[in-house]
Amino acid sequence: MSETDASPRIGQVVRIVHGREAGQLAIVIRIIDSRFVLLADGEKRRFDSPKRKALRHVDLLPYVSPEVRRSLLEAGRVTNGKLRFAISTYVNHTVKRFEEGR
Template sequence: MEITTDLKIGQIVKSKAGRDKDRVFIICGILDEQFVFVCDGDLRKLNSPKKKKVKHLMIYNTVLTEFADKLQGNENLDDAYVRRVLSPFNQSVSKEMEVE
């Protein structure tokens, strides 16, 4: 999957390349068919998301629809909320790293 047609806002992704390799992010915007905006509430805040190529991301099937609804509804979203919803995914990634 090299283009954004199958991706949704609120979908969980993991970086495969770059300085942020192996970090878990959530898609907070779709720019065009090759780029998305990702944030994690820690390194990349909601107000300054990272522009990332889709080919540099490992896509998870999990979509956090509650996050997408809040983002599109202009509700109060903060970085602590993003960190909280991503914490189970960060824990599973750290367990994968220990196994390798």
């Protein structure tokens, strides 16, 4: 991740680029410090056992789930179903934009 990239946001979708889970999508559920975040996807990585990941090992994608963000900021937690829904919403939105040629 270069210094020109924006900082991560709670509820932001990321693509893991290094490690065993490379290529998978996850959501930032907590920012530990300037170098590390906690990630969950609601399926393999549940909210209760998130993955600690270095920011240099993820690509920040241009989508922040408003539902996940609101839930985490208000209640401090989010359901695994909501995490799965947010990732599928991002994937469907990306496919739709790709099919439209944008």
